[in-house]
Amino acid sequence: MMKKIIILTILSISALFAQVNEAVEVPYISYEIKMGKGFDAVNANCLMCHSFGYIINQGPQSKDFWHKKVVKMIVHFKAPISKEDVEITTNYLFEHYGNGALK
Ligand code: HEC
Numbered sequence: 001m002m003k004k005i006i007i008l009t010i011l012s013i014s015a016l017f018a019q020v021n022e023a024v025e026v027p028y029i030s031y032e033i034k035m036g037k038g039f040d041a042v043n044a045n046c047l048m049c050h051s052f053g054y055i056i057n058q059g060p061q062s063k064d065f066w067h068k069k070v071v072k073m074i075v076h077f078k079a080p081i082s083k084e085d086v087e088i089t090t091n092y093l094f095e096h097y098g099n100g101a102l103k
Contacts, residue, residue, distance in 0.1 A: 031056050038092025045081045045089055046073070060099035066090050 031052045033039075046055070058069070067090045073079040074086075081089070 034096040036092070036096065038088045038095070041085050041088040042092055045079065045085050049073075049077065049079065055093065055097060058097070060097060061093075062099055062101040062103055063090065063094040064103045066093040066098070069093075 033052050042055075046052075058065075067086070070081065070086050070089050070093075074081050
């Protein structure tokens with residue numbers, strides 16, 4: 001984590017120095033966030049700690065995978081997610097970032 005921050009800092013500093021005579025193109029990273037039923041719950045329960053990129057980076061996954069990830073957030077990182085929201089967020093993740101398989 002620390003390494004990432006340091007690397008990002010170095011990158012942004014070198015980006016500053018690169019601004020010599022030409023226009024600098026800032027990379028625009030857009031995450032494909034799918035709105036829809038359950039997004040509010042993801043917004044409230046997941047994005048307080050990290051960006052949506054963590055979710056997208058997993059690629060399409062099974063319902064079981066997403067359920068385990070949500071539970072992992074609670075067990076490992078003490079995420080305050082209610083039982084109801086575990087269901088809602090799991091369903092949202094599976095619907096929009098699922099691979100169709102339950103297991
Ligand atoms: C209390 C803070 C917190 C909350 C709330 C939280 N996460 Fe995380 N999450 C983390 C941390 C910490 C990591 C690991 C970060 C790292 O390794 O750099 C992580 C990593 C992840 C990863 C990457 C894969 C992995 O297993 O580490 C995924 C996917 C993820 N979270 C999904 C979610 C989802 C979905 C929710 C909401 C249901 C959520 N998170 C809520 C703290 C949280």
